[in-house]
Structures are given as structure tokens and as C-alpha cells.
Amino acid sequence: MGNKVSFDYSKAAGFVSAHEVEYMKEAAERARAALAAKNGVGNDFLGWINLPVDYDREEFAAIKKAAEKIQSDSEVLVVIGIGGSYLGARAAIEFLRHGFYNNISKELRKTPEIYFAGNNISSTYLKGLIDVIGDRDFSVNVISKSGTTTEPAIAFRVFKEMLEKKYGRKEAAGRIYATTDKARGALKSLAEAEGYETFVVPDDVGGRFSVLTAVGLLPIAVSGADLDRLMEGAAFGRENALHLPYEENDALLYAAVRNILLRKGKSVELLANYEPSVHYVSEWWKQLYGESEGKDQKGLMPASVDLTTDLHSMGQFIQDGSRIMFETVLNVEKPREELVIKEEAADLDGLNYLAGKTVDFINKSAMNGTALAHTDGNVPNLRVNIPEQNEFCLGQLFYFFEFACGVSGYLLGVNPFNQPGVESYKSNMFALLGKPGYEEKHAELMERL
Numbered sequence: 001m002g003n004k005v006s007f008d009y010s011k012a013a014g015f016v017s018a019h020e021v022e023y024m025k026e027a028a029e030r031a032r033a034a035l036a037a038k039n040g041v042g043n044d045f046l047g048w049i050n051l052p053v054d055y056d057r058e059e060f061a062a063i064k065k066a067a068e069k070i071q072s073d074s075e076v077l078v079v080i081g082i083g084g085s086y087l088g089a090r091a092a093i094e095f096l097r098h099g100f101y102n103n104i105s106k107e108l109r110k111t112p113e114i115y116f117a118g119n120n121i122s123s124t125y126l127k128g129l130i131d132v133i134g135d136r137d138f139s140v141n142v143i144s145k146s147g148t149t150t151e152p153a154i155a156f157r158v159f160k161e162m163l164e165k166k167y168g169r170k171e172a173a174g175r176i177y178a179t180t181d182k183a184r185g186a187l188k189s190l191a192e193a194e195g196y197e198t199f200v201v202p203d204d205v206g207g208r209f210s211v212l213t214a215v216g217l218l219p220i221a222v223s224g225a226d227l228d229r230l231m232e233g234a235a236f237g238r239e240n241a242l243h244l245p246y247e248e249n250d251a252l253l254y255a256a257v258r259n260i261l262l263r264k265g266k267s268v269e270l271l272a273n274y275e276p277s278v279h280y281v282s283e284w285w286k287q288l289y290g291e292s293e294g295k296d297q298k299g300l301m302p303a304s305v306d307l308t309t310d311l312h313s314m315g316q317f318i319q320d321g322s323r324i325m326f327e328t329v330l331n332v333e334k335p336r337e338e339l340v341i342k343e344e345a346a347d348l349d350g351l352n353y354l355a356g357k358t359v360d361f362i363n364k365s366a367m368n369g370t371a372l373a374h375t376d377g378n379v380p381n382l383r384v385n386i387p388e389q390n391e392f393c394l395g396q397l398f399y400f401f402e403f404a405c406g407v408s409g410y411l412l413g414v415n416p417f418n419q420p421g422v423e424s425y426k427s428n429m430f431a432l433l434g435k436p437g438y439e440e441k442h443a444e445l446m447e448r449l
């Protein structure tokens with residue numbers, strides 16, 4: 001298959017038959033046409049569709065330049081953001097770079113350590129990160145499309161103060177990079193007032209679809225990954241999604257098959273990986289699908305497991321618990337590193353039967369054995385094959401999941417591009433915090449607590 005990311009549902013043949021997939025063809029093609037023509041619901045937020053071929057070249061160059069500056073003047077980069085302003089960059093850096101990126105020697109890594117903040121409200125976490133930075137040179141990339149999200153705003157206050165104390169206000173401003181709306185929001189006003197370099201989250205790209213904008217690209221570039229290959233991979237994914245016929249179109253087929261399984265009573269999709277460095281791709285995917293489809297009291301619940309780790313914790317449930325799920329395995333075909341099991345004279349651990357085999361052979365045997373076991377346990381097994389952990393494949397993977405998500409949301413009959421449900425916790429939190437304008441709600445909630 002070369003370097004093409006592909007979807008394989010052949011192992012789920014006992015649960016999804018060919019005619020069912022064929023019956024979904026018309027609806028899936030209609031959904032694709034609506035996305036391409038931008039005439040379906042939520043069409044204000046379809047800027048991500050053409051992003052891989054139609055992005056702001058000037059800003060792209062500015063991102064690379066800013067990344068070089070950060071690489072040259074900082075030992076640490078703190079990336080502040082939450083949800084779509086966080087998960088894509090983290091997924092990419094973990095997927096593409098060394099598995100112990102922050103822990104290996106500077107000589108080996110060659111780029112700054114990268115930490116994420118503003119994705120929780122923990123003072124313990126913030127203090128811990130301050131200790132990690134110590135008195136080393138650092139920069140901050142604060143990312144918020146709205147510019148008003150509480151979690152990143154709080155973290156930014158903390159690290160802005162730390163920078164200003166260390167470098168003075170003017171030099172600190174030269175170490176802060178703000179990625180936000182082009183015109184609106186508190187972060188934009190602050191950036192203008194203080195003279196931070198800014199990058200834009202386009203109006204028509206929602207947070208969870210923004211990894212290929214400055215939101216993801218600046219931190220990814222700082223890590224030393226190749227942005228051009230990432231965009232080329234996404235462009236290849238776009239070409240395939242928009243133009244391949246249904247029968248060969250992985251994004252359309254994935255959307256169709258997951259909707260078939262949902263309608264058969266499978267209400268949870270478990271995304272499984274066998275590489276720890278793919279963990280955050282699952283986290284990114286969960287937001288993408290959860291925020292896009294979980295509305296109007298419907299949708300598949302996206303969940304994830306890291307295997308074989310979780311076979312020793314969740315394995316029992318998957319094999320034998322409530323039959324509510326199907327599994328989609330992210331299969332990295334060629335591991336980044338190979339390790340061969342050696343022969344031992346005494347063989348006290350009884351592992352000599354594996355001598356000469358690679359660790360990845362054992363991993364793949366676990367994966368194939370698990371797929372069969374889960375299938376026997378009535379958990380349909382789907383697979384997304386990823387030839388290698390490189391930029392070209394990751395670009396495709398991002399686009400594949402994004403496009404399939406749009407199609408899948410349309411098949412489900414929801415607007416995949418809004419997220420009204422996420423406001424409920426925010427307004428309760430603001431009321432409890434005593435934010436001006438929430439006085440009435442404050443009294444009402446205090447009664448209930």
C-alpha cells in the first residue's frame with residue numbers, strides 16, 4: 001500500500017454485510033457533495049476542507065520563522081490551550097518525534113522541550129511546570145480561538161507574569177506568541193496592547209478541525225517536524241476523500257460502517273492503538289467525534305484504549321462485558337524502531353522460542369490475536385492502517401478522520417460543526433465564581449449545592 005493510510009473493515013464482515021455498505025452509498029455521497037459544495041448544515045465552519053491546498057502561505061512562512069526563533073532562544077516552549085487548541089499539536093508531536101521527547105539529551109533532541117498548560121485548572125500542575133522550567137530560557141505560545149476560555153487564560157496569566165519577571169515586560173512580549181481570532185476576543189486585544197506576534201485561527205475553522213492551522217503548526221514546527229510533508233499528506237488525504245469513488249473511498253466507508261454499527265446497537269466506538277506515541281491521536285479523535293456527533297441525544301460515544309496496556313485492565317470488559325461497542329484499531333504497520341529478542345543460554349524465563357523475532361512481531365501478534373478474540377466476543381473489529389509514523393501519513397490521518405467526521409455527522413442527522421453542549425458547565429462555573437452578570441444564577445446554584 002506504499003504510504004497510503006487505509007481503512008479496512010473486512011474483519012467485521014460478520015457484523016456488516018456488503019449490501020448494507022452499498023445501501024449507505026447514496027447518503028454518504030450526498031454528504032460528501034454537501035461538504036464539497038459547502039451547502040449543508042454548519043457550512044460556516046468548513047474552512048478546513050481546502051486548508052491543505054489553500055492555506056495562507058505568508059503566515060505559513062511566519063510560523064516557520066517564529067519556530068526558528070523559539071528554537072534558537074528557548075530551552076523550553078510552553079504551549080497553552082485546551083481542546084482543539086491543544087490536542088492536535090500534542091498528538092502530532094508525540095506521534096512524530098521521539099517517544100521520550102522532553103527527557104532525552106539536548107544533543108539528541110536538538111529542539112526545545114515542549115510542555116502543555118492551560119488544559120486543566122490544577123494549581124499543582126502549574127506549580128510543577130514552573131519548577132520544570134526553573135531558570136531556563138523559555139517562550140510561550142498561547143492558543144485560544146475565542147480568546148476567552150478560562151483554563152488557558154488562567155495559565156497564561158501565570159506564565160506571562162513569570163516571563164515578565166524574568167525578562168522585563170518588553171523582552172517578555174518578544175517571547176509570547178498568540179494564536180487567536182484575527183480581530184475579536186480578550187487575547188487578541190491583549191496581544192495588540194502588548195505587541196505579541198499573533199497567528200490566526202480562521203473564522204471558518206472550528207477548534208477541533210484546526211490542527212493544520214497555526215494552532216497546531218507552530219508547536220509542531222518548534223518540535224522539528226516537517227510542516228511541508230504534513231500538509232502534503234493532508235492534501236493527499238483530501239484528494240482521496242473528495243474524489244475517490246465510494247467503494248475505494250476510505251473516509252466515506254469508515255463513516256458508513258460506523259453508522260451501520262451504531263444503528264445495530266453499538267453505541268461506543270473504542271479507538272485502540274498498540275503504540276504509546278499514538279495515545280494523543282486518540283485524545284484528538286475523541287474531541288473531534290465527541291463534540292461533532294454527541295448532540296440531540298444521539299451519537300456514538302468515542303472512547304479509547306492503549307494496548308496492550310489496557311488489555312490488562314479494560315480487556316476483560318471488552319471481551320466479555322456489555323456488548324455495546326465496536327473497536328477501531330490504529331495499526332502502525334512499520335514501527336519507528338526495531339528491537340530483536342536475543343537468545344539466552346539458560347532460558348530461565350522461557351522466552352527463547354521468541355529469539356530472533358522482533359518486539360514488533362510480538363506486538364502485531366498480540367494485535368491480530370486480540371482482533372480475533374474480540375471478534376469472537378462480538379466486538380466488531382475495524383482497522384485503520386498507518387504505514388509509518390511520519391508527517392505524510394499523519395497529515396493523511398488527520399484529514400481522513402476530519403472528512404469522515406463531517407460525513408458521519410451528516411449521516412447521523414446532526415450539525416457536526418457546532419458544540420452548544422459545552423456551554424453548560426461554563427455558565428455554572430462562572431456563576432459559582434461570581435462572574436459579573438451571573439448574579440441570579442449564582443444564588444440559584446448555591447441553593448442546589
Ligand SMILES: O=P(O)(O)OC[C@H]1O[C@](O)(CO)[C@@H](O)[C@@H]1O
Binds near residue numbers: 083147419422
Ligand atoms: O480555542 P478556544 O476558544 O480557547 O476553545 C478551546 C476549546 O473549547 C471549546 O470551545 C469547548 O468549550 C472547544 O470547542 C475548543 O476546542
